[in-house]
Amino acid sequence: MIDILPPIYPEEIFYSWIARYYTYSGGVRRVDLLKQLFNKGRIKPDLFFPFSLNYFCKQLELSERITPDYIIENHTLVPYLRPFVNHNCYESVIKGVEEDNYPQDKKVKVHLLNQYVRQSLQVFKICPKCYKEDKDKYKEAYLHRKHQIPGNEICLRHKIRLIELDIPCNETREEFIDINKYNIDFSKYDNDINISKKYVDLSTDIELLFDYKNSELNLDEIKKKNDIMLINKGYKVGQGRVNQEKLIGDFINYYGRDFLRKLGCYPDNGTDGCWIRLLTRRPNRNIHPIKCLLFIRFLFGGVDKFITFDNKGLEKQIDVKFKQTIINWDHCGEHLLNELKCSFNTAIKNSIRLGILEELLEKLNIETNEAAIEKYKNNILQYLEENENAKRGDVSNNLKKEYHVVDLKDKKWLDDLFVVRSRTNTNSKDRKRKELQVDWNQRDLEMCRKILEAANRILLEDPPKRVTALYISQKVHYSTLRNKKGLDMLPNTRKVLYNSIETREKFKMRKIRYEVKRLISEKGIVKISELRDRVGFHGDYSEYRAYMIDVISKELHNGN
Structure with missing residues (x-):
């Protein structure tokens, strides 16, 4: 039974509550304390997701009247995820934070903390004015839940920028860290910088998510409303395709490149992994909440207008x-x-x-009687006879009227036709004959040149991306590069490809050099902790620490 648990304050994140209790407990060993709270002697605290809440709440005195549901709704970031993940994923997260040995859905956690739209466990965000008010009112400070949301940069209540508190590296990651242990000198932080309205709007939308309790927001509703607004604004035609180029271009112009890159939400239109393409093509896929909020404000003008938007009308x-x-x-x-x-x-x-x-x-003056359908079928057969290598998509593109009318009136005939044709085209003798027609020596030389050009282009990309066989194959539009057996006919290409791709270590070092230059140009100074987060180190980075320091000193020296 827990008998000295301090009160949990309004909007305090669960992690902060346990960290203060850890301080209150005095000299109790960490292992014993964790065993008492969570029935586990060794755990890795998570700023965003609690754990073993069922066991924890059973240890509280009845007068506390705190349930797992209450903690989840009022003192974690779990409700923040609810509108942007499918129901099964959300239920998995709920079970993960409530039950003792239930594996949490790591995919959802990754989406909350992915790459740049994230913050390290050992970086806490604090509003100086909230900190002072809490000290005056409660005699101690605590971490506010909404301040810790990845991508939220300001305190909406005071309209000032949040301060990032770097915890020393010697603090173990298995310890709950109480911010009251540190004497924070806010005077060294410049908080007089004008705050962009874009950050205020984003923070406002985050606040509304919690105020509405997400009752009107869910993945299906977001998809339906987004589709209707895309149609209304001319980005999408009916149930057809989205004009991705225009949509992504207008989105970038709306927010600006610098703002999107600082948040890590820049949609790279040149890749299949562009998150706006995924959001519009695969709406049931989990997308980072910040990205969804940015897209909603772009289409509707804010979460409040999205809530009241009458999509059915x-x-x-x-x-x-x-x-x-x-x-x-x-x-x-x-x-x-x-x-x-x-x-x-x-x-x-x-x-x-x-x-x-x-x-x-x-x-459309299209006849659909039996005589007309027979005529359309004959036209399709004639086209296939004249074009031996034509596929189903070729017929659909070149004989639109004939194809779609027959597809509607006699789909079985069309399906049977292409099943037989597919079997004919896959004859092994035909494949060998086509292979013999290829000049492999010439292709080998051409691919070597294209790979070198693609690798050089990738190295110049901003932000940097790792040079991989997959990425090079996308740039040169030749999927065979991803297949080791497919390179047997291209020995020089294989050699050039393997010499061009980057190892993880080389890419990390190139990323370090890039981020050091960015930090110096933006802030004039470089903090190891901030550099670590920007580069994307998730665990131990001691083997790169000396290199990071060396790059920082060289860049600062060159700058002077």
Whole structure:
């Protein structure tokens, strides 16, 4: 039974509460204390996610009336995740913080702490004014929950920048660290810098997440509202594709490159892993909450407007407009798709959903009787006969009308046709004949040149990315580079490729040099702890510490 537990303060993060209790307990051994609180002698404290809350709450006196649900909702960052992860992942996190030996969903934790939109366990964020007020009111300070959210840079209440408190490296990571142990001199921190409205807006949206208790926010609702607003703003056409280039370009212009890069939220449009592409193409995938909030403000103007946005009403207006355009159309059928601003395939899908397929086909002057369908089939067969290597996608692109009408009226015939054709095209003799037609020596020389050019381009990218076989293959558009067996025919290419790729150690050292230059240009000084976080060290980095110090001294000397 825990009998000297101090009171938990408003908006105090659970980690801070236990850290103060650790101080209150005096000379009790850490192992004994952890065993008493969590039934575990050795644990690695987590600033963001508590653990073994069921056991912990059972040790409290009945008068405390504190339950695991109360702690989760009021003193952890777990509710902050709720709108942005699917239900199964969220339930997994809840079980992970409540039960003793339940493995937490590490994927969700990584999304909360991923790369730049993160902060180290040994970096606490503090508002100087909140710190002073807490000292005056409670005679001790504590860590505020919302201040610790990765990506939140200001105290919304006082409209000042949060101070990052670096904990000395000699503090063990198995210890709960009480900020009251340190005499913090806030005078050495420059807090008179004007705060960008973008940071205030982001902090406001974070605050609203907790105020609304996320009742109106969930992954499905976010997807539906985002889709409707993308359509309304012209980035998406019906159920069709999103104009990614325009969307990403407008998003970057809205926030500015510097702001997005400081948060680690810059959408790199040149890669398949661009988070905006993932958010719009795979809406059920977990995306960092800060990135989702930035996207919501870009589309809606803030979380408050997102909450009150009537997506069903706007969706109905879009459907009514689509339907009326088709029904009232009395011009040339060829121009109808331009008026609808969608592809033939998208128009077909929307018309089926709205029950006006026959009207659409009639306005497009497309016949759907049996004689017409037979004609379309003959056109498809003739095209395939003239183009031996044509695939299903080629037919869809070149014979749109014929393909989609037959697909709707006699899908089985179309499926059977391409099943037979696929078997024919995979004949081994044909494959060997095509291989013999390749001039492998010429390809070997061409790929060597392309790899060297791609590797040099990657080394110049900002922010830096590791030179890997996968990334080079994407740059040169040749997937065979990722397959060791595929390189057997390209011996020089294999040699150049393996000489071009970076080991993890080399990339870390290049990243250190890059981040040192950035910190010097931004702040004029370099803290080892801040450099460590920017480079992305998650564990022991002692083997790089001497190199970090050497690079810092050289860059400062060159600067002088």
